[in-house]
Amino acid sequence: MINDDDTIIAPATAVNESGLAVIRISGKSALLFLNKFFRPAVRSKEMKSHQLYLGHIVDHDQSVVDEVMAVYMASPHSYTTESVAEVHCHGSRQVVRRIIDLAGLLGIRIAQPGEFTYRAYLNGRIDLVQAEAVSRLIQSTSELSRKSALQQLEGHLSRELYRYAHTIKQLLVQIEAWIDFPEEDLPEESIGKISLSAIGIYDAMVNLMASYRTGQHVHEGAIVALAGLPNAGKSSLMNALLKQDRSIVSDIPGTTRDLIEQSTQISGIKVRLVDTAGLRHSDDFIEQEGVRRARNILTTADIILLIMDGSVPVSDLFIDLLAEFSGLQVVLVINKSDLCLVQDDVHFFSGPIVRLSAKYGEGLQDLVDMISSLLLQDHLSSSESPYITERRHYETLLTASQHLNSFIKNVGLVDLDLLSIDLRAALDSLGQITGVITTDDLLNDVFSSFCIGK
Numbered sequence: 001m002i003n004d005d006d007t008i009i010a011p012a013t014a015v016n017e018s019g020l021a022v023i024r025i026s027g028k029s030a031l032l033f034l035n036k037f038f039r040p041a042v043r044s045k046e047m048k049s050h051q052l053y054l055g056h057i058v059d060h061d062q063s064v065v066d067e068v069m070a071v072y073m074a075s076p077h078s079y080t081t082e083s084v085a086e087v088h089c090h091g092s093r094q095v096v097r098r099i100i101d102l103a104g105l106l107g108i109r110i111a112q113p114g115e116f117t118y119r120a121y122l123n124g125r126i127d128l129v130q131a132e133a134v135s136r137l138i139q140s141t142s143e144l145s146r147k148s149a150l151q152q153l154e155g156h157l158s159r160e161l162y163r164y165a166h167t168i169k170q171l172l173v174q175i176e177a178w179i180d181f182p183e184e185d186l187p188e189e190s191i192g193k194i195s196l197s198a199i200g201i202y203d204a205m206v207n208l209m210a211s212y213r214t215g216q217h218v219h220e221g222a223i224v225a226l227a228g229l230p231n232a233g234k235s236s237l238m239n240a241l242l243k244q245d246r247s248i249v250s251d252i253p254g255t256t257r258d259l260i261e262q263s264t265q266i267s268g269i270k271v272r273l274v275d276t277a278g279l280r281h282s283d284d285f286i287e288q289e290g291v292r293r294a295r296n297i298l299t300t301a302d303i304i305l306l307i308m309d310g311s312v313p314v315s316d317l318f319i320d321l322l323a324e325f326s327g328l329q330v331v332l333v334i335n336k337s338d339l340c341l342v343q344d345d346v347h348f349f350s351g352p353i354v355r356l357s358a359k360y361g362e363g364l365q366d367l368v369d370m371i372s373s374l375l376l377q378d379h380l381s382s383s384e385s386p387y388i389t390e391r392r393h394y395e396t397l398l399t400a401s402q403h404l405n406s407f408i409k410n411v412g413l414v415d416l417d418l419l420s421i422d423l424r425a426a427l428d429s430l431g432q433i434t435g436v437i438t439t440d441d442l443l444n445d446v447f448s449s450f451c452i453g454k
Helices: 030-037 093-104 115-122 128-139 143-153 156-179 188-209 212-220 234-242 285-300 316-324 364-376 391-410 416-434 440-447
Strands: 008-011 018-026 038-040 052-058 064-073 084-091 222-228 260-266 269-275 303-309 330-335 353-355
Touching: 008 093, 008 115, 018 030, 018 093, 018 115, 030 038, 030 064, 030 084, 030 093, 038 064, 064 093, 084 093, 115 128, 115 440, 128 143, 128 156, 128 416, 128 440, 143 156, 143 212, 143 269, 156 188, 156 391, 156 416, 188 391, 212 364, 212 391, 222 234, 222 285, 234 260, 234 269, 234 303, 234 330, 234 364, 260 364, 269 364, 303 316, 303 364, 330 364, 353 364, 391 416
Parallel strands: 222 269, 222 303, 303 330, 330 353
Antiparallel strands: 008 018, 018 084, 038 052, 052 064, 064 084, 260 269
16 A cells, blocks of 8 residues: 555545535545635634534635535544544535545545555554455445444454464463473373363364355355256246246246346345256257256356256156256255145155245245255354455465464474464464454455445
């Protein structure tokens, strides 16, 4: 990042025609800008911190630019912990541009993407995990993604990581204390206590890493694809899940020839439902293309709803189709339960099974609950339970756990100096997640994805 001694300015709201725009200034010249270009409606000796004032922004020749509300936030009680000023003006591109131009006369420069949050991190108000949560919160597309980003911003994940680091530091202190007495071996009792402590943290790390897939579903959404032989009821089920007529329903096999997609929310997760062409051999070129596209999307889907027509005997063709999805997350959906001919013998499938009638909605909630369970994997059973959403967190935590596992395997067997190396490496990895240990490349990667003004 560039010089953090500069005073910076940027719109904190999208620059567009709107009723209101907010312009944020952070740095030593924030109050200077208000004293120079803001004229409060009621004169006072000085602006009080955290008090909103009505007035006008005026040009250098004292002509009015816009009627605004302005607030000054004295350091350190601000988002960045620096002196901050905000101008709430009308949402005109020209007004916003003119206010920023006036700031430029005082040497105040345009902020880079994420620079306000970067300064909050740099000044110790938040750590790197919380900084990333700010971006996640802005980008949240579902209620659950909003809640989880807010949870991370409030420090739930950070506190868990600091707990790991604190325990590892204590282990390191014990190991290094014995290094000072090379003529004595580490007592068996101490080895047992150290091992138990390390194993406890290692197990916690493994459990946290296991939440990564859930975290991805929460923040990135999930793809749920509907597949099966023609006329199994895929389109009817698609419409039932969406509660609207999105797919054409017909008794004619091969009605759906292309991918039909629609987003919805299931248990607070954004889910992209994809209705696919019936999987069969066809001489029709268009249907062949539809089947090809169907097979492509099925390989990338998080969950495949393989729909079986429960009103007819199970065919060898369906069994062969089921074999194609080996290794993928498949839910067998036995449709048309209203016809009372649902197959009871499903010994050929060992995965999750849901019986329903897409036509009448019977058993539909069971399917929704099944999808929810597979996506969340019980990692959100408690609102206080942290989980990880960033690939960077997962990979770095994996490295930390590997070093800790090496320590556990070797404690009591190798030199204490070597054990301390593993503990220090684990600590360094945890520090990279929270930002205790950083590089310029890492910070640029994190903050370059932010919007300007945040």
